[in-house]
């Protein structure tokens with residue numbers, strides 16, 4: 313009986329750690345929307361439907377890029393553009409900028425937490 317109690321205790325501890333750690337890493341989409349519209353300035357260049365503004369409309373962007381790529385891109389678009397990885401090659405083709413040395417996307421002044429929130433938001437589009 314004592315062993316059973318210990319096992320249940322250990323499982324409960326794991327469950328708590330799991331819940332706390334996932335909520336700490338997952339972005340907050342509601343906060344992300346206000347950053348997208350406000351301090352992040354994304355809205356000046358991107359629409360949330362599929363219509364182009366300065367950059368592509370972001371509807372369905374989740375299917376085009378992983379969360380990790382989106383975070384890298386938003387933090388430092390020029391560096392990611394220069395890496396010419398598979399996602400960049402696909403993006404260049406879609407925006408008709410193959411061979412262009414620079415992206416027109418300006419990096420924002422955002423913390424890592426802000427970027428997590430923005431990615432959580434754009435992944436709902």
Ligand code: HEC
Pocket residue numbers: 348352353354355356357358366367368369370373376382385386403407409414415416417418420430434
């Ligand atoms: C100055 C205009 C500008 C701002 C501000 C801007 N972007 Fe962009 N973004 C672009 C352009 C333009 C592209 C496409 C690459 C190119 O044409 O250089 C792009 C590409 C992207 C892509 C890839 C889209 C796809 O279809 O693959 C994502 C995602 C993105 N931007 C998110 C954001 C987010 C989030 C913000 C705010 C933190 C932001 N952008 C701010 C101009 C901008």
